[in-house]
Amino acid sequence: MDHLDHNRKMWDARVKVHTRSDLYATKRLRDGGLALDRIEIDALGKIAGLDVLNLQCHFGLSTLSMARMGAKVTGVDFSGAAIEAARELADELGIDARFIHSTVERLRGVDASEYDVVFASYGVLCWIGDLDAWARTAFEPEFDT
Numbered sequence: 001m002d003h004l005d006h007n008r009k010m011w012d013a014r015v016k017v018h019t020r021s022d023l024y025a026t027k028r029l030r031d032g033g034l035a036l037d038r039i040e041i042d043a044l045g046k047i048a049g050l051d052v053l054n055l056q057c058h059f060g061l062s063t064l065s066m067a068r069m070g071a072k073v074t075g076v077d078f079s080g081a082a083i084e085a086a087r088e089l090a091d092e093l094g095i096d097a098r099f100i101h102s103t104v105e106r107l108r109g110v111d112a113s114e115y116d117v118v119f120a121s122y123g124v125l126c127w128i129g130d131l132d133a134w135a136r137t138a139f140e141p142e143f144d145t
């Protein structure tokens, strides 16, 4: 099993733990608020009406929060379990969002260059084996690795 498959398996298993954990601000989102910290909200600024791509969206908390801020959102994650949980949460909360199952390094099913904002937050880079490929998706999306 290579690094990516090993890592994906670990994340698939973590999803059902994290969706039930108080470490994540799921309750805040369910209560109608945002699951983003002040530093993230300030960094994002006014995103209403913008197309936002959220790299490594996990089970959707940040992506759905940005939708609540008025953005048109797409979340990407390589964990099928995470994408499934994110879609379920979006349905439950009636929030319009698109979730794509793909690695960031070789992004499939979405063209990052079409987005106004590409967002990634806590706990993303430490899992990436090929940081150059990750950065090309985030900053030079037309470059196919």
Ligand SMILES: C[S@@+](CC[C@H](N)C(=O)[O-])C[C@H]1O[C@@H](n2cnc3c(N)ncnc32)[C@H](O)[C@@H]1O
Residues within 6 Å of the ligand: 007, 011, 012, 056, 057, 058, 059, 060, 061, 062, 076, 077, 078, 079, 082, 102, 103, 104, 105, 120, 121, 122, 123, 124, 127, 128
């Ligand atoms: C710590 S979580 C991200 C949490 C997220 N920033 C938040 O605030 O909710 C890391 C995520 O990265 C995803 N991930 C790890 N390596 C990836 C890769 N190469 N491509 C896409 N997703 C990846 C995992 O499945 C996991 O959902």
